[in-house]
Amino acid sequence: MLQSDKRDNETRNNTGLDPLIYAALDASSAGIIITDNRLPDNPIIYSNKAFERITGYTSDEVIGHNCRFLQGGERRQEIREALREAIDKGIGITVEIRNYKKDGDLFWNELSISPLKNDDGEITHFIGVQNDVSLRKNAEEKLLFERQQVEKKINERTENLRLNEEYLKSIIQTIRESLVVLDPDLNVLTVNESFLRTFKVTPSDTVGKQLFDLGNRQWDIDGLRILLETILPTNNPVLDFEVEHDFPHIGKKTMLLNAHRIELEGDYKDRILLAIEDVTDRRSIEKRKDDFLSIASHELKTPLTAVKGYIQLIRRLMPNDNKKLNEVVQKSVSQIERLDKLIVELLDVSKIQSGNLDIHHKKFDFDQMVRDTIEHIQFNSDNHTIILKGSTGVVYDGDETHLSQVVGNLVSNAIKYSPSQKQVHVYLSRLRGHIKFSITDSGVGIDQKDQKKVFDRFYRVGAVKEKFAGMGMGLYICEQIIKQHEGVIWVESELGEGSTFSFTLPIKEKQ
Numbered sequence: 001m002l003q004s005d006k007r008d009n010e011t012r013n014n015t016g017l018d019p020l021i022y023a024a025l026d027a028s029s030a031g032i033i034i035t036d037n038r039l040p041d042n043p044i045i046y047s048n049k050a051f052e053r054i055t056g057y058t059s060d061e062v063i064g065h066n067c068r069f070l071q072g073g074e075r076r077q078e079i080r081e082a083l084r085e086a087i088d089k090g091i092g093i094t095v096e097i098r099n100y101k102k103d104g105d106l107f108w109n110e111l112s113i114s115p116l117k118n119d120d121g122e123i124t125h126f127i128g129v130q131n132d133v134s135l136r137k138n139a140e141e142k143l144l145f146e147r148q149q150v151e152k153k154i155n156e157r158t159e160n161l162r163l164n165e166e167y168l169k170s171i172i173q174t175i176r177e178s179l180v181v182l183d184p185d186l187n188v189l190t191v192n193e194s195f196l197r198t199f200k201v202t203p204s205d206t207v208g209k210q211l212f213d214l215g216n217r218q219w220d221i222d223g224l225r226i227l228l229e230t231i232l233p234t235n236n237p238v239l240d241f242e243v244e245h246d247f248p249h250i251g252k253k254t255m256l257l258n259a260h261r262i263e264l265e266g267d268y269k270d271r272i273l274l275a276i277e278d279v280t281d282r283r284s285i286e287k288r289k290d291d292f293l294s295i296a297s298h299e300l301k302t303p304l305t306a307v308k309g310y311i312q313l314i315r316r317l318m319p320n321d322n323k324k325l326n327e328v329v330q331k332s333v334s335q336i337e338r339l340d341k342l343i344v345e346l347l348d349v350s351k352i353q354s355g356n357l358d359i360h361h362k363k364f365d366f367d368q369m370v371r372d373t374i375e376h377i378q379f380n381s382d383n384h385t386i387i388l389k390g391s392t393g394v395v396y397d398g399d400e401t402h403l404s405q406v407v408g409n410l411v412s413n414a415i416k417y418s419p420s421q422k423q424v425h426v427y428l429s430r431l432r433g434h435i436k437f438s439i440t441d442s443g444v445g446i447d448q449k450d451q452k453k454v455f456d457r458f459y460r461v462g463a464v465k466e467k468f469a470g471m472g473m474g475l476y477i478c479e480q481i482i483k484q485h486e487g488v489i490w491v492e493s494e495l496g497e498g499s500t501f502s503f504t505l506p507i508k509e510k511q
Contacts, residue, residue, distance in 0.1 A: 025048055026048045026049065027048075028048060028050055028129075029050055030050055030129050030130065030131050031047070031048065031050045031051035031053075031054045031055065031129070031130040031131070031132075032046075032047070032048045032050065032051060032127065032128065032129055032130075033046060033047045033048075033051055033062075033067065033127070033128045033130075034046040034047075034116075034125055034126070034127050034128075035066075035067065035125060035126045035128070036124070036125055036431070037115075037123050037124055037125055037126055038124055039390075039427075039429050039431075040389075040390075040427045040429075040438065041066045041438070041500075042066060042067075042087070042126065043063075043064045043065060043066060043429070043431060043436065044062050044063060044064065044065055044066070044067065044431075045063065045125075045431050045432050046059075046432060047059050047062055047063075051130070054101075054107070054130065054131075054132050055070065055099070055101050055102060056101040056102035056103055057101075057102045059432075060434070060488075060506060061102070061488060063431050063432055063433070063434045063436075063504060064429075064431050064434060064436040064488075064502065064504040065490075066492075067128065068080075068492075069490075069492075070099040070100060070109070071097070071098065071099060071100070072099075072100040072104075073448050074098055074100075075448070077097060077098060079095050079096070079097050080097070082095060083095060083097070083111075083113070086113065087113070087126065090115045090123045091115070092112065092113060092114040092115065093112070093113055094110070094111065094112040095110075095111055096108055096109070096110050096111075096133065096137070097109050097111055099130075106134070107132050107134045108132070108133050108134045108136075108137040108138075109130045109131070109132065109133075110130065110131045110132075110133045111128060111129070111130045112128070112129045112130075113126050113127070113128045113129075114126065114127050114129075176194060177194060177275045177276060177277050178191070178192065178194045178195035178198050178199070178275070178276040178277075178278070179191065179192045179194065179195060179273065179274070179275050179276070180195060180206075180211070180273075180274040180276070181271055181272070181273060181274075182211060182228075182271065182272040182273075182274060183270070183271060183272070184270045184271075184272070185210070186210060186211045186212070186228060186272070187208065187209065187210055187211070188206045188207055188208065188209055188210075188211055188214070189207070189271065190207060191203070191206050191207065195276065198276075198278055199215075199247070199250065200249060200250055201214070201215065211224075211228075211274075212224075212225070215247075215249075218247055218248060218249075221243060221245045223241070223243035223244075223245070224243060224245075224257070227241050227243070227257055227259055228259060228272070228274075232259050232261055232272070233261075236260065236261045237258065237259060237260035237261070238257070238258065238259045238260075239258050240256050240257075240258065241256070241257040241258070241259070242254065242255070242256055242257075242279075243255050243257055252280070253278060253280050254278075254279050254280045254283045255276050255277065255278060255279065255280075256276075256277040256279050257274065257275070257276055257277075258274075258275040258277075259272060259273070259274050259275075260272070260273045260275075307336060308336055311329065311332055311333060311336060314329060315329055357480065357481075357484065359398075359399045359402060359481075359484045359485070360399050360401075361397050361398055361399065362397070362398075362399070362400065363395050363396065363397050364395065364396060364398075364400040365395055365396075366392050366394045366395070366396040366403075366428075366435060367391045367392055367393065367394070367428060369400055369403065369404055369407070370388070370407055370426070370428060370437065371388065372404070373404045373407045373408050373411065374386050374388060374407075374411060374426065376408075377408060377411050377412060377415070381415055383415075383419075383422070384415045384418075384421070384422060384423065384424060385422060385423050385424075386411060386415075386423075386424055386426060387423055387424070387425050387426065388426045388428070389425065389426070389427050389428070390427050390428040390429045391428050391429075392428050392429065392430045392435045392436075393430065394430060394435055394507060396435065396505065396507070397508055398485050398505070399481070399484075399485070402481045402484075403481065403485070405477070405478075405481065406477075406478045406481050406482060406489075406503070407437065409474045409475070409477070409478050410437075410439050410478065410501050411424065411426065411439055413474065413475075413501070414439050414440075414441035414443070414499075414501070415441075417441065417443040417444050417499070418441040418442055418443025418444070418498065419443070420443075421441065421442045421443060423442075424439060424440065424441045425439065425440045425441075426438070426439045427439075427440075430507075431504070433506060433507050434504045434505060434506055434507060435504065435505045435507060436502060436503075436504045437502065437503050437504075438500055438501070438502040439500070439501055439502075440498065440499070440500040441498045441499055441500075442497070442498040443498050443499065444495075444496065444498075445493045445494050445495040445496050445497050445498055445499055446491065446493040446495065446499055447495045448495075451491055451492075451493060454475050454491060455475050455476055455478070455479040455489070456476060457473065457476040478503075482503050482505070485505050486505075486506055487503055487504055487505040487506065488503065488504050489501070489502070489503035490502055490503075
């Protein structure tokens with residue numbers, strides 16, 4: 001059986017839908033999702049092709065998420081209260097809500113939700129039907145705006161045109177990055193002072209010349225040609241396009257290029273802005289930092305192993321009735337374990353950066369791995385109770401050691417960042433060809449602006465790093481391990497109200 005057929009059968013079994021109705025849903029031109037109201041947070045278990053077309057998200061990317069993720073950062077829309085009330089009451093509702101596609105584009109979603117009940121009258125699922133009504137909404141808003149602004153625009157237009165050229169020139173000159181303005185034929189119209197200073201040229205060497213002819217064709221760079229001639233015409237703008245080139249007079253440079261084709265009428269029609277950021281020094285510093293991490297972590301491992309051996313010897317030789325000495329030795333063991341974990345994380349970061357993180361696939365009982373990991377953490381935690389609910393029933397083909405490291409890190413973080421609470425909750429479930437793991441705490445929470453950065457290497461939230469020790473490596477390592485297993489990891493949080501970290505892993509057909 002094909003993987004897609006297997007997932008479709010699993011969804012039909014979960015929802016209880018007649019196969020003919022299920023086929024009709026999948027063929028619908030409206031976006032359709034089904035959520036499982038019996039599971040924590042009412043997660044998505046099915047989405048049809050039209051949903052993928054409207055939102056840009058594939059089915060694998062949305063399975064296990066609550067529908068609210070489509071709202072991006074706009075979690076305070078008033079219409080959400082009506083949605084929440086309808087779901088709580090188990091009634092249908094139709095609303096228009098602001099949602100965001102995978103690429104970040106806003107679209108207006110005309111969303112209709114309806115409950116599905118079993119024979120006992122229990123609401124088991126919700127079905128959501130969505131249509132992109134952005135064109136209508138935008139037309140309404142545009143008409144209203146134009147009515148209000150037309151007179152103001154007429155009065156301002158003359159003055160704006162007079163100041164426009166001077167304004168643009170001043171912007172170009174004050175930008176710290178090197179900036180080049182090109183015409184449609186890639187001839188240089190102007191450059192800013194940063195470009196002249198960085199690449200050691202004069203205005204007479206650049207203005208009026210074809211970009212690739214500059215400096216005796218020093219700028220005839222393959223990567224630059226690909227950006228301007230192949231990518232930019234079909235994808236405007238192009239951001240953070242990295243190019244390396246060895247210039248004869250100034251040496252090897254690593255550059256991040258941002259290109260934007262201006263599609264305006266009048267004097268500025270079809271001009272191209274090319275911003276060049278010289279990141280040569282930054283890349284060199286990053287490489288030295290990565291090299292230092294690799295060397296330091298390896299060098300620290302050897303003496304730490306010796307110290308661990310000495311501590312074990314002391315424990316065997318010391319008298320059992322010396323309570324004070326036993327306490328000191330036990331505290332030493334705890335600190336050594338903490339240092340050992342830190343060194344392991346440094347080694348993992350080093351391996352990830354060098355592309356040498358080895359993932360060994362072997363079948364294991366996923367639920368048992370989670371239980372064993374939690375049991376070990378619970379044994380060392382006197383102040384918190386870890387509550388595990390649900391199961392997957394899956395014998396998973398993956399790296400048990402690394403996935404246990406992910407589970408352990410997420411559980412330990414939940415305990416660490418909720419010191420005043422007594423419980424953290426772990427949920428396991430199986431959703432349409434995926435395993436889902438979630439852990440929820442009632443701790444300090446994470447601000448919306450920090451949530452996209454928490455998986456970055458060495459990133460730590462400002463308020464958190466002042467109160468809790470750490471180096472910001474754990475979540476970065478977790479994300480890389482999950483990615484190596486073709487999974488997705490994410491966080492949902494409200495500042496001061498706790499966090500929920502979740503990941504899903506696809507179940508391969510051979511499993």
